[in-house]
Amino acid sequence: MAGIAGIARHGAAKEVEMMLGEINYRGRSRRHITEKDGITAGIIWNEHEDAFVKRSLENGEIGYNCGPGHYVRETIAGGKIRIYRDELGVAPLYYGKERSGSLCFASEVKSLLKVTNDVNEVPPGHYLDTAGLTSFYKIDTGKYLEKDPVQTATELQEYLRTAVAKCIRSEEAGSWLSGGLDSSSICALAAKQVRKLKTFTAGLKNAPDIKFAREMAQFLRSEHHEIVVSVEDLIRVLPEVIYHLESFDALLVRSSITNYLVAKLSSDHIDEVFSGEGGDELFAGYDYLKSVPLSSLEEELIKITGNLHNTALQRVDRCSAAHGITAHVIFANPDVVRFAFMIPARFKIFENTEKWILRKAMDGLLPEGVLNRPKAKFWEGAGIKDLISDYASEHITDSDFRKERILSDGWILNTKEELFYYRIFRDHFRTADDLRWMGRTKGSPIEVS
Known part of the structure; x- marks a missing residue:
């Protein structure tokens, strides 16, 4: 799947290049960076995604899809930027404020972390612009089929x-x-x-x-x-x-x-x-x-x-x-x-x-x-x-679990298995202190030691 990154200011090509470099596996063979109306944005993609991405670029947009109705699309006009995320959020999109105060966005968190620690997720069915988030979709309900x-x-x-x-x-x-x-x-x-x-x-x-x-x-x-x-x-x-x-x-x-x-x-x-x-x-x-x-x-x-x-x-x-x-x-x-x-x-x-x-x-x-x-x-x-859960229990003591399970932002790790994963996560993302963008799976096990 392709990936995008951008900063809502002119002259940020070097930073956008660096952001795309963090997610280069999303597009090893194709890359495009543009500066337009004071906004710098880029996209990387693979050869099999050529048709949609090139059509978007020809239309003056930057975007990609991963199936009908699953997309991220960015438009720039008159110095204003608007970025859309599909209805269910099949295609990922995150945003924040760069250190200069400019809006920045990317397909993955690791890409944003190159320019800011302010990371937020664009919710599904929303578009993002410099004024904030706007919803354009919600699941339609209440119209039931009258069929056998x-x-x-x-x-x-x-x-x-x-x-x-x-x-x-x-x-x-x-x-x-x-x-x-x-x-x-x-x-x-x-x-x-x-x-x-x-x-x-x-x-x-x-x-x-x-x-x-x-x-x-x-x-x-x-x-x-x-x-x-x-x-x-x-x-x-x-x-x-x-x-x-x-x-x-x-x-x-x-x-x-x-x-x-x-x-x-x-x-x-x-x-x-x-x-x-x-x-x-x-x-x-x-x-x-x-x-x-x-x-x-x-x-x-x-x-x-x-x-x-x-x-x-x-x-x-x-x-x-x-x-x-x-x-x-x-x-x-x-x-x-x-x-x-x-x-x-x-x-x-x-x-x-x-x-x-x-x-x-x-x-x-x-x-x-x-x-x-x-x-x-x-x-x-x-x-x-429970193979990995058992492995974690063998390698993390009750004392370590008690000391480490409450994170600096108040999150509570539920199990030794989760602490085992968190330690690896921290090795990769040491600057990701605010985790409001991260999801938690319903029904996760809880362990008290």
Whole structure:
């Protein structure tokens, strides 16, 4: 995925060049810096992103997209700058005030830290200008379909198929595949639209994801690639993962390790991949949602969908960008999101079955074992479970945890595992003292020692 950086003042090309240098993996082959109306801005991108970026530049804008409706776009006119972030925040964007007082912005925190310690996140569906933030989008709710579940499932499958089709640029496509319902659904829809589908999986030996992904790949006759890792491999790659992820949130880091490794694997074979992220939030895939009253379920789904930008979608962005590829998040397609929130809650959890309407939509396209597979947390499916938590407990004493768990800005680290990640984070980002831009995953474990 491409990356941008800029400062709202003239003569800042050297600083912008330095900011882009911090995220050069987001665009190793293309770079453009411009000064216009007292504003300096730049973008880096990879060859497979040429069409959109060059079209933006021809229109006098700087921007990129990572799928239909997923974008960052910057316009400059009459000495005024305006930067837009897409509705769900699939594309990242941060901002702050440079030491001179000028507005600055970038795709990643590490880029901003080259010129300021004042780091803030542009919320999804907002644009930023020198006057501040303005919202231009919120999830539309309250318009429910008056259709039976068969019609609804048929339409849902068509929305997903169309969203996949819009991201296909050649006769080959790639997709991350865990063997769960969400990623398998996207793979099944993609396989019908390309000559060759390449699928990619990572996990520990005998992990459920490895088993189910093999089954799904065989069912689809995809060109399947997998990487089987050890605990030692996970520990060894952690500093890289946390550097790119820009977080020490325990559950987010856990789920990012194999995501990072599968992104690296896929980058050896293809430039763009599909991701199944977002299905749990749209269609009620988490087990705790079964205890939420149906009358409150939609409100909870809106909330957790709105929190994706600095948790799961951040993971997808950083893991793919680290290896120079673009990940297409089909469940975050704006048309899919709009349709999903028109589906009554009673079709999402039915007879205690999560994601019931999605399962119905994919009936006949997936093997029974995958279609009816219960939700597995990302790190559990990959076989990680509590392996790193146990490792952290062996290397951090109760005394150290008590002394270090409260951070200077008041944040409280929940577990020794999180402290283990935080120590690595601090090695990378020593000047990141204010963490208001960082997300925390719902349901993180808490440990008191």
